[in-house]
Amino acid sequence: MARPARKHGLITRLWHWLNLVCIAVLFMSGLNISNAHRLLYWGDWGFAAEHAWLEVPRFPHWMTIPDHYNLAVARDWHNLMAWPFALGLLVMWIALIVTGRFWRELRTTRKEWYYKAIWADITAHLKLNFDHGKGKYNFLQRLAYGAVLGIFLPGMIITGLAISPGFEPAAPWVVDMLGGRQSARSFHFIFAWGIFAFFVVHVVLVLLSGPIRQVGDMITGGKAGQRGKP
Numbered sequence: 001m002a003r004p005a006r007k008h009g010l011i012t013r014l015w016h017w018l019n020l021v022c023i024a025v026l027f028m029s030g031l032n033i034s035n036a037h038r039l040l041y042w043g044d045w046g047f048a049a050e051h052a053w054l055e056v057p058r059f060p061h062w063m064t065i066p067d068h069y070n071l072a073v074a075r076d077w078h079n080l081m082a083w084p085f086a087l088g089l090l091v092m093w094i095a096l097i098v099t100g101r102f103w104r105e106l107r108t109t110r111k112e113w114y115y116k117a118i119w120a121d122i123t124a125h126l127k128l129n130f131d132h133g134k135g136k137y138n139f140l141q142r143l144a145y146g147a148v149l150g151i152f153l154p155g156m157i158i159t160g161l162a163i164s165p166g167f168e169p170a171a172p173w174v175v176d177m178l179g180g181r182q183s184a185r186s187f188h189f190i191f192a193w194g195i196f197a198f199f200v201v202h203v204v205l206v207l208l209s210g211p212i213r214q215v216g217d218m219i220t221g222g223k224a225g226q227r228g229k230p
Helices: 010-034 071-099 101-106 115-126 139-162 172-177 181-208 211-220
Strands: none
Touching: 010 071, 010 181, 010 211, 071 101, 071 139, 101 139, 115 139, 139 172, 139 181, 181 211
C-alpha cells in the first residue's frame, strides 16, 4: 500500500531548515563584515565617503557572529556556511524542476498579473484569508517564493562570488556583468536585506495562520491537499 502524499516533501523540509541555519549565520557574520567598512559604492572602486551612495549603520555585537568585532573570524563563518547554502539551493532547484513542482506550484499565470486580481489577492491577505486562490499557494505567495528562489538567493551566491578576490581573475565577466566589484557588494547588501524582509513577513504570516500546524507540517510533512505555508 502506497504511503499517503505529504504537503511538504522530504527535500523541501530538509532544505527549509538547512537554509534557515545557513542564512542566519551568513546574515549575522555578514553584519560583522559590514562593520569593517560601512560605505557602499557603485562601480569598480570606492573608499571615500563622498563617493558612497549609502552609509550603513554600525551593527551591535548581539546581532553579529562572532559577538565582537573580528573580521577574520566573521569571514571564516561566512565562507563556511556559503557552501551548504549554495549546494542546498542547487539541490532544491533540481528537485523543483525534475518533479515538476515549480510548474505546478510556483508558476503564475497572465490573468493573475492584472490589477484587479492583484488587489483582490492583497485584500484577502489583509483579511488574513490565506486559503484563497487555486492550487497550493495563492498569487502573492508564489510571487514571493519565486522572487526569493529565483532572484534573491541566487543573487546572493553570484554577488558573493563576484566580491571574492580569488574569483574575479577566473571569471571577470561575472564582475563586469554586475557593474564592478563595488556594485556587486552593493547588490549583495540589497539581496541580503531583501531576504531579511521576506523572513520577517514570512514569520509574521506563519504566526497569524497557525504556527503550531505550520511548523509541525514543515517537520513531519503534513497531509496532502492542505494549503501551503504563507
